Amino acid sequence: MSSYRDVMDGIPSIDGGYADGLIEFIRDTVRGSGCNGVVIGLSGGIDSAVVTKLAVDALGAENVINVFMPSSTTPKDDHRCTSEFSSSLGTDYRVIGISPMVDAFSSALGLDDGDRLEKGNISARCRMIILFDIAKRTNHLVLGTSNRSEMMMGYFTKFGDGACDVVPIVNLYKTQVRELARIIGIPEDFITKAPSAGLWDGQTDEDEMGILYKDLDNVLSRLDSMGDAKISEITGVSLEKVSEIREKVRKTAHKREPAISP
Template sequence: MNARVPELPAHVEATIHSFLRSNARSEGVEGAVVGLSGGIDSALVARLASDALGRDRVLGVLLPDAAFSEALRKETEEYADALGIERRTVVITPIENAFRAALPDVSDRVTWGNTKARIRMTTLYALARERHRLVLGTGNRSEILLGYFTKHGDGGVDLLPIGELYKTQVRALAARLELPDPVRARAPSAGLWPDQTDEAELGLGYAGIDRILVALQQGESVGEIARETALPLENVRGIADRVERNLHKRVPAPMAKVGTDVSATGGHAGPSHGAPRARP
């Protein structure tokens, strides 16, 4: 098999634009809200949404904390202004500090990182509800397969415009659309603690990670992938283990079956196949 990331389809922009229009301009929905981190994923989603929906229907929200530099904040605000979308900045440090004060016995760094992601999600939904809009996720296929997101944090969204694109494809589309060089060059980071980067935490760059993910999706074994990609076996196994370990993030929560379900499926109905509506 060929463990190479597929070329970016020529129609990808048109397909995503159509997806966004059919969902975020449907009955009862008046646009979209997207969190802006200064990274390539959120910058790309904001650009695609602006092009598809119109700049007046997109709200970009910066959610800086104490580690968010003033230079990055200024750059991200200027990017939103260049797109012509409405922007808002909500400093989340006081909210995070309130949680820390209420839970003084919690010290784990990852726990607090996940709490920060959930604060961001709650803020985005509060703003989206007021405007009858949907929250756009910025997760890509690589992150989703890896489970490299916070459950009910950055994983809590209404739409995933770039959810089928591997990270390397995200970079290719950002280059095609000529997103600013600093955005494209910045090391990917969830910004959950100072100096965090995706690739340091995952142990590989996304070019290698994506080749592993493609091969896993094609049914190749860990050994076959290591031989084909010339990547260390331990790194390949680590990625494969992460994909399997985080399956729970990609499926609905298990439901106790007590024999009272009268639906035709006899189980969890799952999300509607129609367009999501702005929350009442």
């Protein structure tokens, strides 16, 4: 997995050799665990599509379970595109709606319709309950779909979409995931779709974070080696935004670490 090539924007480029390394990693990990296959939440986004294709190439479609878990705010087209994608690969495709679970938790906790973030977190955790339950009953591992950009920004729900047994693409920035997607043949619809966690109507990652992934990745990739002013000068991102990103990475460190113990 050492097939990195330096590119002008500072984010390493990848080639087919990197994809081969990830496929081998998934195959070796599943075999070593003694499990039969993997379970992946298929959302309609690029990350879950990439992880699914890598898993199919590693294990065979018969050993991959895809679960589409719509809520009341999930775009209707996501059902179509996930179903077609799973069918094209031959994976076991299952649909389990989470609205009754989310509504039950929201009612018990006294949440109202304005509590969008809280309901989004509940939705993410309900989905992970489903995936781990299926994994337990089928002797499968849960493959996570988080990428490096999301992890560094803490842009995931703790014990929700951040929970998994194996996380294959966690070392790749979002822009690298797009590059990998084209290498392994992911349909263009997945690649060009605006990234969204689907937490509420019209929600997109880039709108919520206030920056495009290509600019975010250029900042994130330089945080360890440069000061904020230099990063701003090189990337064209405002100094205020660069400092905000650095602080976000610092404040969300707890989400990337094991539980704190004495």
